[in-house]
Amino acid sequence: MARIRKTTAGREKKYSAAMLERECDAYFASISYLEPIKRKVPATDPSGVLLKDDKGHQLYKMEPVYTSDGKEAKQTMWTEPPSIMGLCMFLGIHRTTFYRYGEMDGDDEESQRFRNTVTRAQGRVEAYAISKLEDKSAARGAIFNLQNNFGWSEKKEVEMGEKTREAVAYGAGMTMQEKIQWLKEQGMDVSAFE
Numbered sequence: 001m002a003r004i005r006k007t008t009a010g011r012e013k014k015y016s017a018a019m020l021e022r023e024c025d026a027y028f029a030s031i032s033y034l035e036p037i038k039r040k041v042p043a044t045d046p047s048g049v050l051l052k053d054d055k056g057h058q059l060y061k062m063e064p065v066y067t068s069d070g071k072e073a074k075q076t077m078w079t080e081p082p083s084i085m086g087l088c089m090f091l092g093i094h095r096t097t098f099y100r101y102g103e104m105d106g107d108d109e110e111s112q113r114f115r116n117t118v119t120r121a122q123g124r125v126e127a128y129a130i131s132k133l134e135d136k137s138a139a140r141g142a143i144f145n146l147q148n149n150f151g152w153s154e155k156k157e158v159e160m161g162e163k164t165r166e167a168v169a170y171g172a173g174m175t176m177q178e179k180i181q182w183l184k185e186q187g188m189d190v191s192a193f194e
Contacts, residue, residue: 013101014093017113020101024121027090031082034074038062082128084149087121126150 015023043051043059051059065073080086088095102118104111129150132142146152160168171179176193183190 014097015091015101017110017117020091020114021117023091024087024117027087028082028121028124030090031080031086032076032078035077037065037073037075039065078128082125084122084125087125122150 039062040060041063043061045051053059067073084095084098088098091098098118101114102122104114106112126146126149129142129145132138135142143152143154147154171182174182180190180193183193
């Protein structure tokens, strides 16, 4: 039986590192399956002649795709989107408890295994969100998830027009009061600065 470690407050942990790893794998396995990847190819008879239907349209068949090492290619399909919250519900723990497992102090094997398990689970959820960026109907949700849960940010570049560049260059050596005065002269509302 796996050893259960105590928290710093003395309360026993619900999971040992090995149990947490097994249960995280069980969660992902419970909401996914592997599906062979197939491609559409023209149908031919045994002599290689293209087959057509009675209206003269080309017939096609589905054929398996193989990886470079000769194995049949498969893709992971999800019965529901994987999430840290869903994982925590499956584990019967609070989200903060799950993250605490990932912040275990110590260089011992058990602490390292806790950190690796949490990092791997987060990576699987993040990889799912990344895969949804190509899907137009799900991209906005994926972007929100990546920005709010995985530290991603959106970089925007602003191109300044000629007048803006002149204004920035003009104000470079000015004090704040001089800049406010200049803005007033340009007819701009500066009440927020006064």
